[in-house]
Amino acid sequence: MNKNEIFSCELLFKVLSNSTRLKIAASLIGGKKSVSEICTETGTDQARVSHELRCLTVCGLVDFARDGKQVIYSLNRETVLPILEAAGEHVKRFGDRMGSCDIISEAKRVKTGDVTL
Template sequence: MNYDNENIEVCDVKIIHDNVVNMVKKKITNDTSIFNMAEFFKVLGDPTRLKIINALILSEMCVCDISAVLNMSQPAISHHLKILRQSKLIRYRRDGKIVYYSLDDEHIKPIFNQCLAHVNEK
């Protein structure tokens, strides 16, 4: 689009709603929390990790069962599980030689379900 021949109106005012700007500045989420949220969404930005989360919403599972559900190698699943664990999205418990994975807390399921509802909106 060529803007050279068009008259583009530019706002000469720096702030229109001073009260809104001041209120938002006081209440906006701090940079550390925003950074941590961005990291959280980066982890969830991988389809395999979302599938693992989806599977763990449905049931606690061991790595070999997750591997069978997703039709992927156990080392590949273990790699993703490590990232999810480090991000505190999942936890594990040991029962003899078997390690079972589950969601770390109750916040993960609603986040997944809200996202799913959003992308399935028509």
């Protein structure tokens, strides 16, 4: 991996490291959806979903097509599914440990009141 690739990967992982964007992507695994369907499925308000959809679009994770008043978004399955699958494999083995990393999730642990021991 050269520096450019590393930087682009950093951006890609940044896209996926936000819970709203990740929920949207996960929701689109099930198939194309309109913005309002995505809002309902992910329990997120419309403005924020639209913001994040733009990010996902620019970064190539989703495509869209207008259909009358609606805009239908779809996952770029070809490149995104392999990433999610590979991540899923890792998480299957190490998911439990990751919550105890204070560098990436100090705040969340405090907020959700998890016990650290």
